[in-house]
Amino acid sequence: MKSNNWYLAMIVSIFIAVLAFVFGTNLFNYESTHQARQVGIFIGLWAPTFGALGIRAQLLESSKPQIYDN
Numbered sequence: 452m453k454s455n456n457w458y459l460a461m462i463v464s465i466f467i468a469v470l471a472f473v474f475g476t477n478l479f480n481y482e483s484t485h486q487a488r489q490v491g492i493f494i495g496l497w498a499p500t501f502g503a504l505g506i507r508a509q510l511l512e513s514s515k516p517q518i519y520d521n
Contacts, residue, residue: 454512457505461498468495 468491470478475487 452504452508454505454509457501457508461501461505464494464497464501468492468498 470491471481471494472488472491475481475490476484479487479490481487481490
């Protein structure tokens with residue numbers, strides 16, 4: 452996967468985490484606000500992982516030799 456896709460996944464996971472944290476009982480039908488907050492925090496912890504994978508992909512993309520067609 453390209454680095455841009457990993458960064459997009461990071462942003463989407465933050466957005467979904469905020470939705471689950473704030474509106475989890477209404478949007479996702481969780482039983483309690485405590486459960487919604489726990490799910491929001493869990494999803495929010497994915498963002499650093501996706502960011503690290505994006506950095507790794509970006510480093511791999513920059514280290515590949517470029518082939519130019521003339």
